[in-house]
Amino acid sequence: MNRVLVVDDEPQIRRALRTSLEAHGYEVQTVGTGEEAVIGAAESAPELMLLDLGLPDLDGTEVIRRVRGFTELPIIVLSVRDAQQDKVAALDAGADDYVTKPFAMEELLARARAAMRRAQPGEPPAPTMRFGALEMDLGRRLVLLEGETLRLTPTEYQLLEAFATHPGKLLTHQWLLRKVWGQGYGTETTYLRTYVRALRKKLGDDAQAPQLIVTEPGVGYRWIAESTDAES
Amino acid sequence: MVVSEEHEAEGTAKFTLRGTVIGLITPAIATAIAFPLAPARPEISIALFMLAVVIAAVAGGLGAGLIAGILASTIRPLVVEDPQLTFRFDDVEDVATGVVFLSVALIVGLLVGQASEDRARASRREREARFLGTLSSTLHTGEVPDRVLDEFAEVLLEPFALSKVEVEASLDGTELRAVSRTDGESSPGPRTTVPLLAGEASIGRLVAERPDGGRPFSRDDQLLLEAAARQATAALDRARLDARARIAQLDAETNQLRAAMFSSVTHDLRTPLASIKAGVTSLLDAAVHHDPEQERDLLTTILEETDRLNRLVGNLLDLARIRAGALTPTRQQAAMDEIVEVVLARMRPRLVHHTVAADLPSDLPDVSVDPVQLDQVLTNLLENAGRHAPEGSEIRVSVQWIRDAVQVRIADQGPGIPLDERERVFEAFYRGSSSPETPGSGLGLAISKAVVVAHGGRIWIEGGPDGGCVVAFEIPREEVAP
The missing domain is CATH 3.30.565.10 (Histidine kinase-like ATPase, C-terminal domain)
Known part of the structure; x- marks a missing residue:
C-alpha cells in the first residue's frame, strides 16, 4: 500500500486529505510541523510527501532541502495562489510539483499518481517512446511525427528529450536551461521561450489548446502528453 | 502682450529730430507757395503760413509748431512786403502776426500733445486691463496653491520685460515659493519688490527684476505689479479653499465608497456561503433521501460556489494589497x-x-x-x-x-x-x-x-x-x- 505523508498545520486540511486519500486506498500519516515532516520522511519512508509551504516552524523550502539530503521521495507542494516565488524556490530546491490551494481532489490525486509513477525505481527511460502521433527513438535521436521524420536542431531535440523523459513533471525555467544549455545557464528565459515556441510549431501543438507542452507562467513548462505503448 | 513700455511725454516742448524737420519743412513749403502769390494777395500768404504752423503742430507736436511759428513769423514779412528780401522786422503788424503764429503753435501743439498722451494712456490702460483679465483667468483654473504661484511667476515675465520673478507666500503656515526666469544668463539690473496683500496683512512678496541695462521700474509698472499681486493673493486664497473643499469631498466619497464596499462585500461573501451551507446541510440531512442526480446537482453547486468565493477572496486580497501599496510586480x-x-x-x-x-x-x-x-x-x-x-x-x-x-x-x-x-x-x-x-x-x-x-x-x-x-x-x- 502506498504511504503518503501529509504536512500541514491546519487540522481541517489534514482531516480532509486523510479522508480522501484513504478512500483512494492510500495509507496516510499526517504531521503539522516541518521538524516532524523531516523526521517522518526519514523514519516511515513514505512514497509521497504533500507539503504545505506555510509551516509554523520551518520554511517549506528548508524542509525540502533537508529531506532531499537523504531521499528522492516525490514531494508535492501545496501553496496559496500568490506565492509564486515560493513555488519556484520550492521547485528549484527539489520539489516535484505544486498544487494551488484551494485545489480539487481529483487534480491532487492525478499529480500524486504521476509523481509516484516517475519515482518508480529501476526503470530507465524506454529507448523508444510514443505520444499519440509522436514517436521518439532516444538511442538513434530520431523523432517521427505521423510517421514522417521530424527535423529538429540539436537544441530542439535536447529540449524535447528533457520534456518527454519527464512526463507530467513541472520543469522550471532554471532546470530546463541547465539541462539543455548547461550549468552556467539559469536566467535566460528568452532563449528557452524561443525554442519552446519553435518546438511547439514543429510538433503542431497549439499553445491555446495544448496537447503536449503546457506553459506555467513565471515558473516553467510541463509535458502533459500520456505515453502510449511504443511496442504496439 | 507688453504692458510696460516707454512713451513720449508730448505735452511739453520737446525738440526731437522728427519734430524739428517738420517744423522746418512746413514753413518752407508755405513760402514756396506764397512767394508767387504774395505781392498781389498778402492775406492768402498769412493764411498759408498759419496753415503751415497748424500742420507742423499737429504732425510734429509742440516743438515742431514752435519752430514753424518762429520761422513763419520771420519769413512772412520778407515774402509779403519786401520782394527784395531785405530783412525788416519793425512793423507792429509783423510783431502781431508773429505773436499770433506762436500762440497758434502753442495752443495747437499743447492740444495735440494732450490728445496724443490721452490716447497713449488709454491704450496703456486697455493693455493693463487686458493683462489683468488674462492674469485672472490664468490664475483661476482650479489649481492647487503651488501651481497658482508658479503660473503667477511665469506669466509676469514677458509683459513686464523681466528677467527674473521671485514670489514667496506663506499660506496656512506653509511656505510657498516660485521662481521663474527668462532663458539665457543676464546679470541683474533694476529690481522692485511688491507685497502680496491679503486685506491689510502681507502674506508674502513679489520681487521683479529686469536684466542689466533694462529700464527702471516706473510708477505705472509698480502700480500694475501691485494690482497683479492682489489678484495672485485672491487666487491663492481661492485655491486654498478649493483644496480644502476637495479634501472634504474626497472624504465624503471615501465614506460612501466604504459603505458601498461593505454592503457589496457582505453580499458577495454571504451569497456563496449560503449556497454552500444549504447544499451541505441538505446532503447531511439523514431524513432526506436524494437520488444520485440531485446529489450531483447539489455537489456541483457547492463546487461552483466555492470557486466563486475563492475568486472573490483573491480579489479582495489584491485590493487590500493595492491599498497597502504592496502590489509590487515581480518582473x-x-x-x-x-x-x-x-x-x-x-x-x-x-x-x-x-x-x-x-x-x-x-x-x-x-x-x-x-x-x-x-x-x-x-x-x-x-x-x-x-x-x-x-x-x-x-x-x-x-x-x-x-x-x-x-x-x-x-x-x-x-x-x-x-x-x-x-x-x-x-x-x-x-x-x-x-x-x-x-x-x-x-x-x-x-x-x-x-x-x-x-x-x-x-x-x-x-x-x-x-x-x-x-x-x-x-x-x-x-x-x-x-
Whole structure:
C-alpha cells in the first residue's frame, strides 16, 4: 500500500486529505510541523510527501532541502495562489510539483499518481517512446511525427528529450536551461521561450489548446502528453 | 502682450529730430507757395503760413509748431512786403502776426500733445486691463496653491520685460515659493519688490527684476505689479479653499465608497456561503433521501460556489494589497502573446458560449512584466467580456506592438460602456449603470488598472467599431516607474 505523508498545520486540511486519500486506498500519516515532516520522511519512508509551504516552524523550502539530503521521495507542494516565488524556490530546491490551494481532489490525486509513477525505481527511460502521433527513438535521436521524420536542431531535440523523459513533471525555467544549455545557464528565459515556441510549431501543438507542452507562467513548462505503448 | 513700455511725454516742448524737420519743412513749403502769390494777395500768404504752423503742430507736436511759428513769423514779412528780401522786422503788424503764429503753435501743439498722451494712456490702460483679465483667468483654473504661484511667476515675465520673478507666500503656515526666469544668463539690473496683500496683512512678496541695462521700474509698472499681486493673493486664497473643499469631498466619497464596499462585500461573501451551507446541510440531512442526480446537482453547486468565493477572496486580497501599496510586480522578461495563450487555454472552458478569436503575432519583443499579475489582468478582462457579451458573440484578443509598448485589446460585442462611465468603471466596487445585476464584485477592472499602472502602463475603454466594448491596455517595454 502506498504511504503518503501529509504536512500541514491546519487540522481541517489534514482531516480532509486523510479522508480522501484513504478512500483512494492510500495509507496516510499526517504531521503539522516541518521538524516532524523531516523526521517522518526519514523514519516511515513514505512514497509521497504533500507539503504545505506555510509551516509554523520551518520554511517549506528548508524542509525540502533537508529531506532531499537523504531521499528522492516525490514531494508535492501545496501553496496559496500568490506565492509564486515560493513555488519556484520550492521547485528549484527539489520539489516535484505544486498544487494551488484551494485545489480539487481529483487534480491532487492525478499529480500524486504521476509523481509516484516517475519515482518508480529501476526503470530507465524506454529507448523508444510514443505520444499519440509522436514517436521518439532516444538511442538513434530520431523523432517521427505521423510517421514522417521530424527535423529538429540539436537544441530542439535536447529540449524535447528533457520534456518527454519527464512526463507530467513541472520543469522550471532554471532546470530546463541547465539541462539543455548547461550549468552556467539559469536566467535566460528568452532563449528557452524561443525554442519552446519553435518546438511547439514543429510538433503542431497549439499553445491555446495544448496537447503536449503546457506553459506555467513565471515558473516553467510541463509535458502533459500520456505515453502510449511504443511496442504496439 | 507688453504692458510696460516707454512713451513720449508730448505735452511739453520737446525738440526731437522728427519734430524739428517738420517744423522746418512746413514753413518752407508755405513760402514756396506764397512767394508767387504774395505781392498781389498778402492775406492768402498769412493764411498759408498759419496753415503751415497748424500742420507742423499737429504732425510734429509742440516743438515742431514752435519752430514753424518762429520761422513763419520771420519769413512772412520778407515774402509779403519786401520782394527784395531785405530783412525788416519793425512793423507792429509783423510783431502781431508773429505773436499770433506762436500762440497758434502753442495752443495747437499743447492740444495735440494732450490728445496724443490721452490716447497713449488709454491704450496703456486697455493693455493693463487686458493683462489683468488674462492674469485672472490664468490664475483661476482650479489649481492647487503651488501651481497658482508658479503660473503667477511665469506669466509676469514677458509683459513686464523681466528677467527674473521671485514670489514667496506663506499660506496656512506653509511656505510657498516660485521662481521663474527668462532663458539665457543676464546679470541683474533694476529690481522692485511688491507685497502680496491679503486685506491689510502681507502674506508674502513679489520681487521683479529686469536684466542689466533694462529700464527702471516706473510708477505705472509698480502700480500694475501691485494690482497683479492682489489678484495672485485672491487666487491663492481661492485655491486654498478649493483644496480644502476637495479634501472634504474626497472624504465624503471615501465614506460612501466604504459603505458601498461593505454592503457589496457582505453580499458577495454571504451569497456563496449560503449556497454552500444549504447544499451541505441538505446532503447531511439523514431524513432526506436524494437520488444520485440531485446529489450531483447539489455537489456541483457547492463546487461552483466555492470557486466563486475563492475568486472573490483573491480579489479582495489584491485590493487590500493595492491599498497597502504592496502590489509590487515581480518582473521577468516575458512574451505577452505567451501569457495571452496561457490564459486563453485556461479560460476556454468558461467561454464555451462565445467565439474566442486571437491575433497574436509571435515576433513581438519581450517585455519586463510580472507574468502572474498580467495573467490575472487578462483573466479578469476575459471574464468581464464573457459576462457582458451575449452568447454566441465573438470575443477578440489582439496583441500589438505600438511605439515601444505592447498593447493588448479585448473586444467584445456586448452592450458597451457609455462615455461618461469609461473612467469610473475602473473604480473599485463600481458597477456599470447598464448592468447593475450582472454578477461580479466590481473589483476586476480596479485590480487590472492597479496592476497595469504598477507596470508603468495605462488601461482604458473604447467603443468597438460595431458597438460593443474594447478594453485596451499597454505596457512599455522598458521598466518605467509608475
